[in-house]
Amino acid sequence: MSAEKAQALVLRARPFGETSAIITCLTREVGKVRGLAKGAWRPKSKFDAALDLLSICQVLVLHRSSGNLDLFTEAFLEHRFRIGRYESSFAAGLYIAELLDSVTVDADPQPELFDLATRAIRFLSAPRPGQRNEQGSAPDSRTVSALIIHTELGILHQLGQLPSLHCCAECQRPLEGRRISFSMLGGGGLCPRCRRGKRSVVSISSEAIVSLRQLADSFDQSENTSQSEPPFGEIRAIMNTLFANILGYRLKTSHWLAKTFSSSREKHR
Ligand SMILES: [Zn+2]
Known part of the structure; x- marks a missing residue:
């Protein structure tokens, strides 16, 4: 397993189980990444808002063997998309x-x-x-x-x-x-x-x-x-x-x- 740090834009987030999510990100360093973020939608998730839709963040991705989804192990928010009046x-x-x-x-x-x-x-x-x-x-x-x-x-x-x-x-x-x-x-x-x-x-x-x-x-x-x-x-x-x-x-x-x-x-x- 190899881990990579990347700057990411969250393109898609869909639920996986009760509190986890499958996140699709476009990253600057490694291109598009799809991976599992365990517990991302728990009330006190360690990811906070970093993996919300349209967030720009720094992620740590763990690449797993083929057939297994990659894992997002860390994510730090850089910019949160704020919905304004329009x-x-x-x-x-x-x-x-x-x-x-x-x-x-x-x-x-x-x-x-x-x-x-x-x-x-x-x-x-x-x-x-x-x-x-x-x-x-x-x-x-x-x-x-x-x-x-x-x-x-x-x-x-x-x-x-x-x-x-x-x-x-x-x-x-x-x-x-x-x-x-x-x-x-x-x-x-x-x-x-x-x-x-x-x-x-x-x-x-x-x-x-x-x-x-x-x-x-x-x-x-x-x-x-x-x-x-x-x-x-x-x-x-x-x-x-x-x-x-x-x-x-x-x-x-x-x-x-x-x-x-x-x-x-x-x-x-
Ligand atoms: Zn012509």
């Missing part, structure tokens, strides 16, 4: 966790992916009373929408599946016109000539492609050089279809995400 931030956190769990395999460390994920989770978490987090207050639903898309594009980049947003994926001609052909089966933007005969190609607006380019670089809307707001509804539909094509199924939390965003938009009207 349900959309929590929905976004759970969506990012499910997405990361879906696109990663066990024991394949990707430190850049881990850093991208933990930055997003820290940003979405509400500040403690009397404290400020990076953005000074809980992010509004537009910033959350932008952050999710920025994180999704970062994940696609890490997977080597970032769609072509500047030029035709096949012949590298610049993408022009008010409507752009966009291949969902890989590649992204296509010029009219390369579009012919392709399956799963949709027509997207030039505003959507310009926003996707900006959001790939930054989710900070104050850096958005175009005057208008990104067409978030259209971009959300593009991202959902892209990931459904990559994964072969639609993420469970994407439905909740869509619901919380439509209700928060109504409240802002």
